[in-house]
Amino acid sequence: MTEIAGVGIGQGIAHGPVALMAAPLEPPTDAPSTRTPDEEKALVASAVSATAADLNERGERAGGSARDVLEAQAMMAEDPTLAEAVEAKIDGGATGEYAVHTSFVEFAEQLAELGGYLGERAADLADVAQRVIAQLRGAAAPGVPDLGHPFVLVARDLAPADTALLDLDQVLAVVTTDGGPTSHTAILAREKGIVAVVGTGDASLTEGQTVIVDAAGDVVVADPTPDEIAAADQRAAARAAAVSAPITPGALADGTEVPLLANLGSPDGATEALELGAEGVGLFRTEFLFLSSDEAPSVADQTASYRLLLEAFAGKKVVVRVLDAGADKPLPFLTDADEENPALGRRGIRALQHREHVLRDQLTALAEADSDTDADLWVMAPMVATVDEAEYFTALARELGLRTTGVMVEVPSSAILAEEILRKADFASIGTNDLTQYTMAADRLLGTVAHLQSPWHPAVLRLIRMVADGGEKNGKPVGICGEAAADPLLAVVLVGLGVTSLSMTPAALAEVRAELKRHTIDDARRIAAAAVSAGDAAGAKKAARDAA
Structure with missing residues (x-):
């Protein structure tokens, strides 16, 4: 063993x-093409189109977050910059296969060097290249x-x-x-x-x-x-x-309520989330409306989409995150194209403040949808790092008619300043994925630093406790909407640290609900204290297991 x-x-x-x-396909050789450049370009264009169509079709079948990811891959396949690079190599005498292989590899290497969110796209791009080359060869893609x-x-x-x-x-x-x-x-x-x-x-x-x-x-x-x-x-x-136990509201063994909410990327996931017992939405990502367009959608188009979501969750809390653009989600109408390190650049609320008309339109659309429906709408800003940013967003949202406005805590500065930030904002929601990455300075994709990417790390847990303490001192709720909430034992730790709600992928709701019912609030606090006192992520998880 x-x-x-x-x-x-x-x-x-x-x-x-x-x-x-x-194993992946054998890479093509650099032997010169026996076809004309126009013939090679036509073959590549057809292969790219077929690959994009296949990815989109797979996304439609898969639904949920998978659809968002696969649609993003399809967009990669048809990226104009990559197409220009491929055509330039073909004009230089390369075959379509070799032009695709080298162009995609070069671009993937650039993304990998950037790390962070963009680094995560490198592996996706390599898969797209394999699929295009398989189309050119008339072969099955590796899988x-x-x-x-x-x-x-x-x-x-x-x-x-x-x-x-x-x-x-x-x-x-x-x-x-x-x-x-x-x-x-x-x-x-x-x-x-x-x-x-x-x-x-x-x-x-x-x-x-x-x-x-x-x-x-x-x-x-x-x-x-x-x-x-x-x-x-x-x-x-x-x-x-x-x-498989009957669905009940989230709660600890002693009856302490812990609302269990769903993370959603489009209104299409609402029905499944409700069937799985979601008590509302803790994170609705609005990027799906913006990523496939060269310009921001109109207020009317946004309102229609938000209305669908709010109608599905009538009478329930729905937390909407305004557009989180930048890093791996550059948008021509919002973000800068020449930032050397976009993960640390003008992203989230910084980008929206720089192009305030985009934020105003989104908040206006949310307010209009809210006025037409009975859901309890909460709106939050991404990547808030300072008290000034929190004050700016909450003031603007209230000016435009939104009642409950909050912030995402995803960087250490906002966790440290949580008490001050929550004097301005109505609530905070902790994005543990980014909070972990920025706290540990560890790329979320790299297996070599996977031991540092864990939200179990005591450094991350202590920042979460600071946010929860800031919420308690101001009488403001603090939720979790990062992937950490989907880990049942970690969910107990988070509640023990003072978090008041948990939001996760709907498939995780049943496991988390079952684990919470095994512990009282005193148990949760004791388990959390054991985890926080450890020296690393593995030690924290072991300490929590032992305490549980």
Whole structure:
């Protein structure tokens, strides 16, 4: 028996034989083309169009966050800058395959060097290139094997197109050597309820080898004993029973209320979220309205979309985040195109303040939708770092008719200043993905620093406690809307730190609801204190487990 450490996604456990992800296509050679440049360009254009159409079609089938990710990949495939680079290489005598391969590699390397959100796109771009080249060759794109029996999929990382459409009757669990807890693989695995351990490093697993994938334990067990397999089956059965319990409002064992809300990227996910027991929306991302356009949508178009969401959640709280552009989401009408490090540049509220008319239109549309519906609308600004930014946003939102206005806490400065910021704002919502990245100065995608990307790190937990304390002193609620809320045991810790609500991908609601019911508020505070007193993320998680 050998244990391989990684970062577990969720609390699941599964076992089965290993199936290794198929190797990528052989890269094309630099042999000169035997076709004319126009012929090569036409073939590439057709392959790109077919690839984009396939990605969009996969997105429609997958729905949810997967659709957003796959639509973004389709946009990458048809990016005009990449098309120009490919055509220039073809004009120089290259084949379409070689032009696509080298152009995409060069652009992916640029993104990887930038790190952060843009760095996460590098792996997605490499997958798009493979799919375009497969189209040019008339071959199947590399992907998940079809073995005819259940297996544990082991890969360097999974492309969003593969993760979105995994056959869960065949794929028992996923293990990736790269990636971290907020990579696309992790996010989609959490959304689909897939047992996964990511960021294992160079795990030496072989085809057909039996493994246990223990997400709760952050470990992959190779060649387990029969007793270990039996114990894993017992845990899996107990977990299945817990998550299938009747849906009730989120609460601790002593009746302390902890509203469980949903993170959504478009109104389309409302029905599923409600069916899974969401008590409202804790994070509605509005980027879907803006990312596919060269100009901001009209007030009328925005109002119509917001109205659909608010009507679906009539009588319930709906927290909407205004446009979070910049970093990996540049917009020609809002963000600067020449920033060297956009993750630390004019992003979120900074970009909106710089182009205030975009923010005014969005807030106006939200106020109009609010006046037409019965939901309890809360609106918040992303990437707030100072008291002045909080004051600016809340004043403008109230001027335009919005009643409840708050801020996202995603950078250490706003956590440290939480008491002062919450004198101005009505509430705070903590985005643990970015808060972890900026606190630890660790790229969210890199497996080499996965141990620093965890929201379990005591440095992150202490900042969360500071925000909760700031909320308590001002009588203001503080929620969590980052991926941390989807980790059941960490959810208990967050409540123990003083957080008043939790928002997550809807698929995680049942597990979190079940775990909260196992603990009182005193238990939660004791478990949180144990975690905060640890020296690193692994120690914090172990301390919380022991205390629980």
